[in-house]
Amino acid sequence: MRRAKIVCTLGPASQSQEMLEALLENGMDVARLNFSHGSHEQHAENIAKLRAASLKVRKAVGILGDLQGPKIRTGRFTKGSTELKEGGTFHITTDETVPGTDDIVSTTYPFLAADVNPGDRILLDDGLLELKVLHTDKQKLIKTEVIHGGTLKNNKGINLPGVAVRAEALTPKDREDLVFGIKAGVDFIALSFVRQPSDLDAARQAMAEVGRTVPIIAKLEKPEAIARLDAILDKTDGVMVARGDLGVEIPPEEVPAVQKDIIRRSNLRGLPVIVATQMLNSMIDNPRPTRAEASDVANAVFDGADAVMLSGETASGKFPIESVQMMERIILAAESSSRVQGLSPRIDSPLGVPSHFPDVIARVACEAAKASNASLIAAFTLSGVTARLLSHYRPTVPIVAFSPNQEVRRRLALLWGVVPRVLEPIQDTEAMVRRVEEELLARGLGRKGDRIVIVYGAPVGQPGKINSLRLHTIG
DSSP states (O other), X not given: OOOSEEEEEOSGGGOSHHHHHHHHHTTOOEEEEETTSSOHHHHHHHHHHHHHHHHHHTOOOEEEEEOOOSOOBBOOBTTSEEEEOTTOEEEEESOTTSOBOSSEEEBSOTTHHHHOOTTOEXXXXXXXXXXXXXXXXXXXXXXXXXXXXXXXXXXXXXXOTTOOOOOOSSOHHHHHHHHHHHHHTOSEEEETTOOSHHHHHHHHHHHHHHTOOOOEXXXXXXXXXXXXXXXXXXXXXXXXXXXXXXXXXSOGGGHHHHHHHHHHHHHHHTOOEEEESSTXXXXXXXXXXXXXXXXXXXXXXXXXXXXXXXXXXXXXXXXXXXXXXXXXXHHHHHHTSHHHHTOOOOOSOTTSOTXXXXXXXXXXXXXXXXXXXXXXXXXXXXXXHHHHHHHHTOOSSOEEEEESOHHHHHHHTTSTTEEEEEOOOOOOHHHHHHHHHHHHHHTTSOOTTOEEEEEEOSSTTOTTOOOEEEEEEOO
């Protein structure tokens, strides 16, 4: 059974009811809604379809609403594009009324002229084009030299490596999208271009004003975030290694080591971590990935990622189902290798309090499962904390997490090794054990004679009472 989870970005290639059901059946655990594209009406329709598909397939699916963030872009050209020639000069203005020509283009960032200095690099279109600042009037106009030329089209992204920008953590569009997402029932919010811990405070405050909070996934794609990583991890509910912009903002040769460090530190805290961007990028147009892409996915699994993400592969690619199937095959192969099977068990506490009862029970349950040759760990959880603790210790067997709360089940879909299942509230321990047996047998998750470890709280049904462990043979 696969442990690392698969996040799929939805788009034109994956919006039909039939396609969503197929994605779920073939391995999708979390669906990503990219708020950089599409209307609220389109996203609401996708959410409704996902919920219907989840019911039909009988599989919990989390929904991740991904905010655009303070993305800096160029304006539009009169002719739609221009050619930048290496060694030539090119101007950028903060006056958005200026039409783009062969000599100048506007930007959406009003402080660009004030923030840059001579010698600074300006990267365009995901780093494909590079400019060097020659002069800025500190008000509106920047004169640059073209270092790496090419075709520059309308509304392309601008990256400013080493430049401290003054963009807000939440743009007006982000606030609108966040409010929509929270009210529409998304299970996670991904906060783009996080630079400091206070950015997370702004998002939580916006949620509080709506009256519903969901876990925040901090997208790490700025050098400032890497420099403040521990402080950000102390405040977030999970992270995404967003390698697209990160690989433009820092030298690409540094990205692998940074990725490993983010995963390691997140694992130590028990925070779910998603590795994203160009994982199977060639499958947008081809039915098979490159060998390098397969290695990329496998290495994320080896490093300890909770989830790996598909972007254009499922949003706009020609082979969305094949991409998910391939992702699952690579994960399963990686997880079955000696590289993963030989990993040392974790003995550190994500709560920072090793003697905390729930943490002790979770750790001992994982050890007991291995020592008793159990086939799985069954956990009852009202809030999801029990499953999160078990996932942190990376047991050698699946974690089947039973919860009566559908929001909790959907959030558990992101956690490594956790299989969320519905189970009505039960007040009696023996009745609980009987229902566990029935569900495991009915869903094909267990067989008669299997040994299992059951984790629960006594008295049964009270949140926060994780204090009991039971070794049981399905009979």
